[in-house]
Amino acid sequence: MRKIILTGATGYIGRKLLYRLLERGHSVSVVVREKSPRLSSLPADTEKIFYDGTFNSLLDGMKDKESGLVIHVASLFLTQHKPEDIGNLIDSNIKFPCYLLEAMHTCGLTEIINTGTSWQHYENSDYNPVNLYAASKQAFVDMLKFYQEAHHFKALTLELFDTFGPDDERKKLFHFLQDAAETGKTLKISPGQQLLDIVYIDDVLNAYEIAIKQSGKLTGTFTVASGQLHNLQEIVAIYSKISQKKLNIEFSALPYRLREVMKPWECHRNLPNWTCEFSLEEGIKKILCQGMKSH
The missing domain is CATH 3.40.50.720 (NAD(P)-binding Rossmann-like Domain)
Known part of the structure; x- marks a missing residue:
């Protein structure tokens, strides 16, 4: 220790x-x-x-x-x-x-x-x-x-x-998706072709x-890095499917940010002896499960 x-x-x-x-x-x-x-x-x-x-x-x-x-x-x-x-x-x-x-x-x-x-x-x-x-x-x-x-x-x-993960108070993607799912409000985002x-x-x-x-x-x-690339539109669709909630998403309502990362860095080397154990789908399920427990 x-x-x-x-x-x-x-x-x-x-x-x-x-x-x-x-x-x-x-x-x-x-x-x-x-x-x-x-x-x-x-x-x-x-x-x-x-x-x-x-x-x-x-x-x-x-x-x-x-x-x-x-x-x-x-x-x-x-x-x-x-x-x-x-x-x-x-x-x-x-x-x-x-x-x-x-x-x-x-x-x-x-x-x-x-x-x-x-x-x-x-x-x-x-x-x-x-x-x-x-x-x-x-x-x-x-x-x-x-x-x-x-x-x-x-x-x-x-x-x-x-x-990403459960209990994440940061104003990032899954925070906004959860809010859209719970409130039914329209979420305005970029065209959604950037890979994450x-x-x-x-x-x-x-x-x-x-x-x-x-x-x-x-x-x-x-x-x-997980090596699992999904564009923003795909992530929204996966979240909607797993949560079984229709999300009101308005793609292209906002422009891409200045110097938007359309594809993550590829020329990197992951930490030796580390592997990604959780897929995007598994992580979303854990977030949703934790959310249900907190309610």
């Missing part, structure tokens, strides 16, 4: 990962903001390192975490940004994780599992950011490279594709577990 410092525990993937790690018997400390509205979603007895925007707040909380493994999941995700978003993007996706790296170095920690995004690879490029969010994620990878070379950090980055590779949350958590076991031995960047 490992001592783990986890960021992003108040977000969807980070929260699910926290519970998985605790189930496995790991000792987990979470880095959170004291005023985060989602603190109540964490187990009350979870050790918390409160980040107040300063380096010293991280350093104070990490001083006694010798031999700990850092898992960095936190990020600010924006599909499109406004000028007023730039400061928050830089603070969340570059400044904060750089403070994290420096605190690790000061405390003698060298192992980190970082989380990236397939959106760093628009049009199948080695690097071509879809948006400023993806650019900020790559900027941090470049910062991390310095610590790898100068301070011998052992870093493994998992680049995630789209993810969507990975069920349990498969994502399995990837982190494998990465933990390989931490310190396996370094580099790897992906967590």
Whole structure:
């Protein structure tokens, strides 16, 4: 079992990962903001390192975490940004994780599992950011490279594709499909020809577990991709069929976004020893089953 410092525990993937790690018997400390509205979603007895925007707040909380493994999941995700978003993007996706790296170095920690995004690879490029969010994620990878070379950090980055699962509060596709199914409201979306590779949350958590076991031995960047491609129209049809509800979907009511990803990145290598266990259909069934239980 490992001592783990986890960021992003108040977000969807980070929260699910926290519970998985605790189930496995790991000792987990979470880095959170004291005023985060989602603190109540964490187990009350979870050790918390409160980040107040300063380096010293991280350093104070990490001083006694010798031999700990850092898992960095936190990020600010924006599909499109406004000028007023730039400061928050830089603070969340570059400044904060750089403070994290420096605190690790000061405390003698060298192992980190970082989380990236397939959106760093628009049009199948080695690097071509879809948006400023993806650019900020790559900027941090470049910062991390310095610590790898100068301070011998052992870093493994998992680049995630789209993810989904039960209890997902994120304003993403399945949130809107569920709302349309329950309310009968018309959902206006794009023409729907873009292909998506969507990975069920349990498969994502399995990837982190494998990465933990390989931490310190396996370094580099790897992906967590199902290889199962469906366009948006197909996903809507599958959801409607499994839920047995007719959805009022108005395709082409909205244009494609700037730099819409029409086909996911193909020139990648998945994390060794990881395979996708859940199909899209199986994941949707689990979401719907969980929804029925909550009602």
